[in-house]
Amino acid sequence: MTSPAYREYDHIVIGGGAFGSAACYWLSARPGSRVLGLEQYELGHRRGSSGDSSRYIRPYHRDRRYSQLLPAAYDAWRSVQSTWQTAPILFTIGGLEIGDGSAAGQQMITDLAAALERDSIPFESPSPAQVHARWPQFRMYGDEQCIYQGDAGFVDPRHAIRAHAEIARDRGATILAETPVTKIEHDSGRWVITTPAGEFRSPRIILTAGAWTQRLLDQLGYPLAITVTEEQVTYFGARTLSDFALDRMPTFTFRSDEPMLYGGPDYAGFGVKITQEIMKHTVAPETRSHQLDLGVVQTCKAFLSQRLPGVDGPMISGRTCLYAGPVDRDLIIDHVPGAPGALMAIGGGVGFKYSSLVGRLLTNLAHDETPQVDISGFGLARESLRTPGHGFGSICVWLSSAAF
Ligand SMILES: Cc1cc2nc3c(=O)[nH]c(=O)nc-3n(C[C@H](O)[C@H](O)[C@H](O)COP(=O)(O)OP(=O)(O)OC[C@H]3O[C@@H](n4cnc5c(N)ncnc54)[C@H](O)[C@@H]3O)c2cc1C
Incomplete structure (x- = not known):
């Protein structure tokens, strides 16, 4: 000391x-x-x-x-x-917001676009095909609405x-x-x-x-x-992790009628980050479990196989963390x-x-x-x-x- x-x-x-x-x-x-x-x-x-x-x-x-x-x-x-x-x-590697075909997913992107316009912040609204052409790591299904913002x-x-x-x-x-x-x-x-x-x-x-x-x-x-809740972040590997490097893909959010998923590229060898807000495990800092919610890990894995199929490796690491507010x-x-x-x-x-x-x-x-x-x-x-x-x-x- x-x-x-x-x-x-x-x-x-x-x-x-x-x-x-x-x-x-x-x-x-x-x-x-x-x-x-x-x-x-x-x-x-x-x-x-x-x-x-x-x-x-x-x-x-x-x-x-x-x-x-x-x-x-x-x-x-x-x-x-x-x-x-x-x-x-x-x-500032750029951020991609993807809303799936659900009403909630589309509404979220519409709201974000309105906020960007309100504040005169430049952004792009790429079509699903344009997203895939620019970042082939993302598999698109054609019914998504997207926003890309470079800052x-x-x-x-x-x-x-x-x-x-x-x-x-x-x-x-x-x-x-x-x-x-x-x-x-x-x-x-x-x-x-x-x-x-x-x-x-x-x-x-x-x-x-x-x-x-x-x-x-x-x-x-x-x-x-x-209120303190135990949240988590997980990092996954890929056979070709270099495809998911900082200079190859943006951070991303995925909005649907389920809780938001979000993540970003491999940074410093940690792997591709992916997580979902949980906000249901209310804890005290000293008695929290430090255990990952395996249901959320499964949801993240399912998302990766559907939307970022090149992230095909095992979970490299995962840890819990506290929301407090x-x-x-x-x-x-x-x-x-x-x-x-x-x-x-x-x-x-x-x-x-x-x-x-x-x-x-x-x-x-x-x-x-x-x-x-x-x-x-x-x-x-x-x-x-x-x-x-x-x-x-x-x-x-x-x-x-x-x-x-
Ligand atoms: C999984 C997860 C993902 C998140 N993702 C994002 C994101 O993408 N973008 C974003 O903007 N935010 C994100 N957040 C939120 C963000 O991380 C927090 O809002 C921020 O870290 C809060 O910082 P803090 O200083 O309040 O808390 P802390 O970093 O926890 O600092 C509080 C400090 O106080 C110390 N302390 C407490 N009591 C005492 C005491 N009696 N004496 C001395 N020291 C004491 C603690 O040890 C601790 O170090 C995320 C949070 C989590 C959990």
Whole structure:
């Protein structure tokens, strides 16, 4: 455990995953700010929401609250990349959306096309035959509707978290790994944070604790139920894996009347990524099973044999991962009511693409600045969190907001 530089800080960030590392990065960019980041495990661990080699990003969204964040989200990644040349962070390899012949599949593509037009984002609507001609890896059946957008792609979470943390440290931030916060108290206008490395004090704390957020909010006396579900990603091999390399195919989603499937090319030898949102295994971070849902693995295999038949190898790897968010599944970026100087952010199943921007927005809030984008839709006072079911101790289910 590294020795902390100080006991008193201007900002203490609790949680060093996607959002917490980004908060340390942007807070430490302010000259003279003493920033402490506390992470209970090693940085870049895989027990939370961010442990994977890719998280998808696209510059469009049906919901205007999210689409207006996306230009700033891309800018934030480009800004981090410009100061960290160790490894690539953002890969804009293009994204293909496929809706099958079902009414739901067609409607989803129609809605996405409308969102792209609304926001004046260039895109293509290739026919199934054109998709197959350009990316012969995809078998098409002729009744699909498709969209291709060239700025979509993915962020490498391993590189993103490392970049945020390394630069923050270079700027003078202290980031302590393997340092769990065990108690939070408010005393004489200061937050007192207890850890095995001792106590730390600050007028401002930022909760970026993902699936562990609810227990921290409990200590602040703020009743918000956070639903945690165990999701999974799987990677498959192919006899000719080079056909599925980064420069040969885009990321993709497949929309039908079943839950969405999505994936992307082989990156760094992990294999072709394919997964389906599950959102039914509600867990606690400590008691989750870490077991793959074999039904979903079968669904993914069936999809590959029907739609990407060249991905004919065995499953190379698969792991579970946590979605954590409020009942409406939307982002939260806000002050914690009744807890002076406390901020929080949580990302659910959609958050990684925004994470560097979220760190920047938290920095704005910590400095009482007006953020560059409208975050009023991500506040704790929103209507969807005031309905019965969001309260402390209640049983939550995910609402289907199709926020992906
Ligand atoms: C399978 C899957 C696929 C996804 N795909 C996408 C995608 O394609 N695109 C996208 O944009 N998003 C995607 N997401 C969502 C995205 O990954 C999350 O929104 C994002 O990673 C959340 O980051 P976080 O920092 O909130 O959580 P985490 O990365 O889990 O970080 C929280 C951190 O807080 C630490 N912590 C908790 N309590 C304490 C404590 N008491 N003391 C110290 N540290 C503590 C934890 O150890 C953890 O490191 C996906 C998520 C999953 C699970």
